[in-house]
Amino acid sequence: MTRMTFGISLLASLVLSTGVAAAQEKPLLGIVSIAATEANNVRYITGAKAAGEELGWEVSVIDAAGNADQANAAIQNFAQRGAVAVVDMVFPYSSIGAGLEAAKTAGIPVVTWGGGIGGAVSATNGSGAPIALPVIEKMVADLGENASLLALTYRTGEVCRNREALLDEVLAKHPGIKVTKNEVRIPGYFEDGAQYANAWLASNPAGDGNLAIWGCWDDPAIGAISSLRQQGRTDVKVYGVNGNAQAIENIKNGHMTATAWEDSRKEGYDMVKLLPEIIKAKADWQPKAVEVPAVLISADNVAAFIAEHPEATGN
Template sequence: MRKQHTSVIAAVAIGIVALAGCSSTAPSTGTSGTAAGGKLLGIVSITATDANNARVIKGATAAAEAAGWTVDVVDAQGSADQANAAIVNFANKKAGMIFDLVFPASSLGAGLAAAKSAGIPVATWGGGPGDGIVMTTGAGGPFAEPATAKLLSDMSDEGQVLALTYRTGQVCRDREDLFDEMLAKAPKVTVTKNEVTIPGFLQDGAKYATAWLAAHPAGSGNLAVWGCWEDPTLGAISAIKQQGRTDVKTYGINGSSTAIKAVQDGSLTATVYEDGVKEGATMFTTTMEAIKAGSSWQPKTVDVPGILVSADNISDFLASHPEALN
């Protein structure tokens, strides 16, 4: 069967800014922000209400406060313009460091320029390298591999998949790229893509799944829903349950407490648990190292491995990670 890719951009009241690919240039660091404005960590999140963004914020906040810093969080609600404005504002406040959660570095030109001019180091969670960025986490593509491999194995490399994507965020962009690479090796799998929005990802997931299920009734062969993070998939699950369907497998990434509980009750086939709290703390400690190193610092990509969670290992996983349900 020839693979077909269908991309549909949600028409909603709040628009999402389309972004280009990530650039890669040498960063600069400095300590003038800490010296001038005290120990302020400014965090700009693509959506502070998402479970894993919240975990990263929690980890970064705990590490910063333990070191005597204060933390200020801005929810940019999916808007690169709001993210740039927030970073510029933190630069004007002479913050000691700034964290970007998910926005691609290439979309933050104005903000990064302001931070660089003020000598303030920027760390990014999955946003990729860029001018003035001292470290980034590998929160993107690697986390998609276990869930996508599980999907292909469960489907025996044949069937139809609804992929729920989000191109504005670098993390989802990287995960979608790896998904495409892996699905290209399974020519008997047909993929339909729909792009969700922030805010509105749960509603979009349900809406797109409703339409896709209508076109793929029971008996259509192997069926699955894949989300570049699990919240859109959870939205799709609500539509699957509403229609009484039990023939559709579901996959996500991040391992929010809601997703882990959905694996427990069997409504989510698998997710990849990402330790966002540890990643947030690692961002703070690594950026502190960059501040101390000054001009000798070389930018880093720091990886915190993910864990595939499914019915096969949910009991053992929770025994090792009881915090995943919180």
Template sequence: MMSRRLAAGLSLTALSLVVAACGGESSAEEGADERYTIGIVQFSSSDETTETVIRGYVEYAEEQGWEYSKVDPQGSVDRAISAMNDFVEKGVDAIVVSVFPSDSLTAGVRAASAGDIPVISIVGGTAEGVPMSADAGRPNAEEISDLLIDDLGGSGEVLVLGYSAGLPCVGREEQLMDALDGTDIEVTREEVPIPGQVEAGTRIAQGWLADRPKGSGPLAVWGCFDDPSLGAVSALRQADRDDVLVYGINGTPAAVRAVRDGDMRATAFADAFGVGRDLAEQTPAVIEAGPGADARDVPLPTFLVTEDTYDEFATTHPEAVK
């Protein structure tokens, strides 16, 4: 296994410089020279955004002729660790893990490190043995949180649909709360499960709306990702309510359509497919450098999609408009 890694020929630091200077062409060439084996631990197949990241990763892997296999632990940390251990036993070159905070996967990461196998995280954060992660937390929530405050005029009520087991949602919610500090906006915070996030969003919003009749003041629903926000949209339709603004993050096709149609105020589109390819392009250097490489976060760019920016968004990201 070490010989395959040494053959990659670039350190993580060197690759970063090459990518910056040449747009990633050299990393693609390095990946094409090797037939790596990648173990992918999904979070939940029902989580559309992280599945899109994985699709971007897999597309690049297939172009390079890499072998890969996927396991869906359905949101269970224990199952994720078990899958990591299985991949270690199979002797993969790298393990990609989605969403689970890296510090919650200690047993799996230690096993991978003992086998000289680096772990790459999709939005779970870097840690010892996890030298690279996509960052989809606080930065993805900045613009949309500010927009909510402006729309409400600094007062009113907001229902926050959060998910504390996912690092991106934790960071996004922290960003929102910091932005709300000093305003007169009252917060009701509810946890949503995965799977079942859309249905939970509907159920929670229905109960919240029942205590806040139409005309009771500026109202909004903010989801740390799009799915529960779309559930809230369903609750509003059922209640024939048009007085509540709904915000989401990730920019799934369904959320983008809801913004276009006026059912959602905004979503922060995250280029999930693009960052998946970016992580894959840098994988050869991560493998070569090993689990002890210097930590590096890969940013997940966002685009604030509103009715006003929809046309620009559709032109810039036609693949996201379905």
């Protein structure tokens, strides 16, 4: 009886160790996010994970919480763990040089979502400026030539940096629009959006001309909406970018003017599906952008958009 028990235990141990080894043999895909709980980041990660699962890869996400040093450390960590590839979410390639060097030394491709192409980056998508353009153009058309604008910016991320540069470029042609800029934090963007809006509203009372608030992505603008609603201000137009569920709901309810929906789930999915091609090509791979066009959402088309894309509202 003792010998049989030992034999069964040995067999169980072998089966268990074989299963663990098989799990460890799965290629590791590393994802480094600037804010892993932010709605647009969540959608991108969801798409990336779905593609990774289809490829038979293990997907690991590290939240760098808006800190470039943490992003570099995360990429270095994935390189040490022998990841098959790394996805950098939003941190500009110029801010992750140490991580890129570690990945390059280990022969691991790095792709970016909104981080641009440069250094050792193999591909990018989700580039900030093209997605923001339709919203900025609509905002300028809505405001006219004499107006005051609060711009909520964020310069650590390449996406918002590029969107701010585009805003500056467009507004240079409209000198009658007076701009106040405030940079929000990650984390803390909702609170900062509300706080900066309160200060700006105090110096821009109702009836003081055309007024608007623009967020380089939706969430700071949504924070500003909370201040507008608390003060009963209905005279201020609000614009965001990315088209998260809260923004779409705010447009539907008349609290936000427009956003540009970024199909970030598809962006994450498409980027990961491209990785086997990059890995196979090795040094022969030519870096490229694989963009997914944005969709402008406003009161004019929000109902039709929701009907066509119920998943964008979480339904």
